Amino acid sequence: MERTLIMVKPDGVQRGLVGEIMSRFEKKGLQLAAAKFMKVSQELAETHYAEHKGKPFYDKLIVFITAGPVFAMVWEADNAIALTRAMIGKTDAVEAAPGTIRSDYAVHTNLNLVHGSDSAENAEREIALWFAPEEIVDYDRTI
Template identity: 55%
Template sequence: MERTFLMIKPDGVQRGLIGEIIARFEKKGLKLVAGRFEVLPEDRVMEHYAEHKDKPFFPGLKAYITSGPCFLMVWEGKNVVSITRQMIGATNPAEALPGTIRGDFALEIGMNVIHGSDSDETADREIAIHFKPEEIVSFEKIDEKFLYE
């Protein structure tokens, strides 16, 4: 099974959307294998967003992502990266379809509720930034035989 990194951002946490968002992924059949609630430390913010550090929007992004707690997660499932990206919706909420997380809950591109890895390689990198291997718990869900061929 593949894995991906998802993070409910401070606006999603402040609005009480953690349970709703987790429920959507669980109802889809994906498996939560790690989770942590925390205010991100600066060193991990810099590592996570390294490709954006020289962009003009980065100071605002850094201030926002450290403004309150986030809920960090590792999800597992077949094609989990593409499935979660579809469920999250477009980065710009104005372009996100109804029924997606951003389409249903976000209004601004700068505060768009959730982050999701955009590739298997990015997922591996982001998981390694935020979780130690021993913090990820693999297990077989009782319903897996009804989810996968």
Template identity: 50%
Template structure:
């Protein structure tokens, strides 16, 4: 069984899409192993987005992810990383096809509702980052 990390970002929480998004994972026979609602502080945001630090939108991303509560989940299942990323869609909502979470509900480049780990290795690092205990 594979595990992955998913974050429902502040726009998903504000827009009351939590239940709708979670139901899509459950309908694909994926399991929510752990879930919590947190506010990501600046330090954690800087660590999580360190890989895009050189980009012009970096500070906007940090401000956005720290702007309100998020739902952080560990999701498991067969090929969980790929299955979740297929459900989520492309990073840019405007390029994401209908039927994906971002394609159906997104309308902004990085205010894109959801984060999903991009590999098994990233998932393990991100799970440790957000579920340290």
């Protein structure tokens, strides 16, 4: 069982797409392990996107992600990281395959609605950054 951090970004919240995005993961069969609706602090934004510091889009990205509330979630499934990334689609909406969230709802590389962890290492780091251990539900898989 693998966990991943998914975050509906400010543009997704503003456009009323939280339910649609959650619904896709639910219908696929992933299980929700944690969720919270929140504004992102400057510190959290900079830590979350530390690997992009210095890139041309970094400053705008930090302004964007701190501009309005986001909906952060932990989803779990076997291969949750690869599954959710395939469902989200490529960063550039032009390259996102039809049927993916970004292809269906986004036209922009910056305003691309949703973030999903891109590796097991980043998923572990991001989940620990966004959620306290007690905020994450452990399912009883015997029922």
